[in-house]
Amino acid sequence: MAFSASPTAEQIAQGIRQRVLAHVLANNGGYLSQACSSAELLASLYGNVLNLASTDGPLHPADFDAVPGPEAPRISGGIFHGEPGPDLDRLIISPAHYALVVYAALIEARRLDEAALDQFNKDGSTVEMIGAEHSPGFETTTGSLAQALSTAGGIALGRRLKGETGRTFVFMSDGEFQEGQTWEAIQALAFYGLDSVRVVVDVNRAQCDGPMDSVMNIEPLATKIKAFGASADSVDGHNIAALTHALERPTGRPHFVLAYTDPVRGVPLMNERRPVLHYLRFTGHDERAKYEEFYEALVSTESVSSSGGQA
Amino acid sequence: MSTRSNIEIVTRPHVDNFINWSADKPEVLVLSADLTNSCEVGKWRDTYPDRFFSMGMAEQNMLSFAAGLAREGFEPWLHTFAVFLYRRPLDQLQMSVAYPNLKVRLVGFLPGITTPGGVTHQAIDDVAVMRTIPNMTIVETGDATEVESVVDVAHAVDGPVYVRMLRGEVPRLFPADEPMQFNRARVLSLGGDALDAPAELVVLTSGILTEEALRAIPALRSAGVSVSHLHVSTLKPFTDPTIVTALRSATAGVITMENHLTTGGLGSAVAEVMAENSIATPLHRMGLRDTYAHGASQPYLLAEYHLDALSLVRVAENVLDRPLGVSASDLTKVRVAATHSNAKVEAL
DSSP: OOOOSSOOHHHHHHHHHHHHHHHHHHHTOBOHHHHHHHHHHHHHIIIIIOOOOOOSSSBOOOBOOOOSBTTBOOOOGGGGGOSOOTTSOEEEEOOGGGHHHHHHHHHHTTSBOGGGGGGTTOTTBSSOSSOOTTSTTOSSOOSSTTOHHHHHHHHHHHHHHTTOOOOEEEEEEGGGGGSHHHHHHHHHHHHTTOTTEEEEEEEOOEETTEEHHHHOOOOSHHHHHHHTTOEEEEEETTOHHHHHHHHHOOOSSOEEEEEEOOTTTTOGGGGGGTTOOSSBOOOSHHHHHHHHHHHHHHHHHHHHOSSOOOO | OOOOOOOEEEESHHHHHHHHHHTTOTTEEEEESSOTTTTTOHHHHHHOGGGEEEOOSOHHHHHHHHHHHHHTTOEEEEEEETHHHHTTTHHHIIIIIITTTOOOEEEEESBTTSOTTOTTTOBSSHHHHHHTSTTOEEEEOOSHHHHHHHHHHHHTOSSOEEEEEOOSEEEEOSOTTSOOOTTOOEEEEOSSSSTTSOEEEEEEEOTTHHHHHHHHHHHHHHTTOOEEEEEOOEEESOOOHHHHHHHHTEEEEEEEEEEEESSSSHHHHHHHHHHHTTOOOOEEEEEEOSOOOOSOOHHHHHHHTTOSHHHHHHHHHHHHTSOOOOOGGGSOOOOOOOTTOTTSSSOO
16 A cells, blocks of 8 residues: 555555454454454544654564573563654554454554564464463553553553653553552542653453453443543544544543444454454355455445545 | 571662662563552652553463563563462463563562462462473562562573562571572571581572571571571572482481472472482471461461471471470571561552
8 A cells, every 4th residue: 555655544444454464364364343343443543642752764673582580681572662762652553363353554654674573472473362461552461461560550650750741552452441550540630740651542342251341341441441530532432533632631530431333343244253253264265255255345445445444 | 405596687678679670671571450559569660750661450461462562672671469470370370471481571469378468369389380381480589689689680581580589678688798599599508518428407588588498497497407598589490409408418317498389399390309419318397288378477378377486496306306495485586577568659
């Protein structure tokens, strides 16, 4: 796909969905519904909201070297967010199983070499299926869910102690609000008035076992978050303008943008797989052929469309 | 021939020592989980209010929050009861702190049976759990000198450190000018004229049980036993050549004494070293043997679980296979440490 000088958030979102679908087809499976739900959310962050230093073009991911230890310094996937600075933003990614979507977003934002996806889930690669702190876009190791918000709180507090003014964004999934640690973190963020922490949540109401309302209810989420002392905006998670506005809106409190999303957005074929959408593994040749056909149509539509917006 | 102990008792050695030590280290922060005075950092909080962060009774968040602070270049020193550092938030400890090898200091109070707080407050498996965590360093304090010097040992480690900490009335067993040395045992007595000279018994002790052993060793020597006694403060890594040399010198047996389960702690570490170095000597591990403890005073629990000085004599007799004629009256007197000492802010 030919980019203009700087991709719009709309282009990033469309590119994420298309790229992840292509990858899932090529690999006979993957986390597709997460791309459908969070494409606009990550696109709003990378395209409109985050104040990050640029990278020296799309970077190629390093091979995996060693786990951190006394003899092995930590390698941070944060380098794909550019050199950190006191007035710059940070993005901490919590749901590590969104890694493929994050990599796709980084490629669309021209921070990651598109050949990186050839390394996805390959032995010896940092482009892991469940991202860890050496993986592109990841600063922390958060595959055990609900720890990133607390760590981001510590990062934000540390930055405040150093006089830094940049914001610390966190990308979360809604299932993490079933974990007690998330609520411990919110109460601490509110207690210390860490209004530099801004969280965007993919409220796709789908989790590993199926629809969230059959697994464990988390609603009313905004009411609960506000009761814990943070601010919360509920928005259409596919509306880039609304997402951007809510993410930028100063509230004087730790701020949560609850992006209500559709886990099959842009790939209505997946409706046939309800209620379990967490991971797409083709059941056979016929199903795969349907997705291939859909992808071909999507790409040809994209080639004659100038914007690629979904809504 | 009972000997009167002349051991100095230091009241709350951590309080002022940690304040003075922190003065020129602005990166040092303290995080606490509602046990601030109980962990002897109330005065620290009042001295450095901008560097103290109350995290409430929310340890999972505290561990991951500390990781974030460490990633920004700070050195968080978490003060709470040991059980609340490794049992409740173990996943956070492993994934947020240990995997990235962050300089987080975990200061765990109430190790083993030092508290009448009962099973919920007694960290009896902490060393075993922590020894399985890559990147983790484990040190244990056995007296006031070590409480004072463990801060330097921990500070120098490039990675997470777990400290088994003592509080309240703490004996000074070792000279104040002989600080804890990382990964180096203290040789407290020799069975021969050198560490590698044959000794019938080699006794390795850690934490509060070193004081118990010190009560029994003179009586053993008087009974004609050649015994070497080492105090171990670094439990991970466990690569001290001093220990290997001492273990090789044992002719009748090796005895370990720890305020912990016999599985996974000092005794297990010694067994591993003996096996890996082909040291074919009987090993007797003194500690809690596959049991939880309960709420009672330290002397009571030490006797109940056969961890006191007299128990060491009985084990020595067993290992040597001869009666030593030592009775309780032959042991160095126990210091009087009140269970409900005013040196503690609560009865725990």
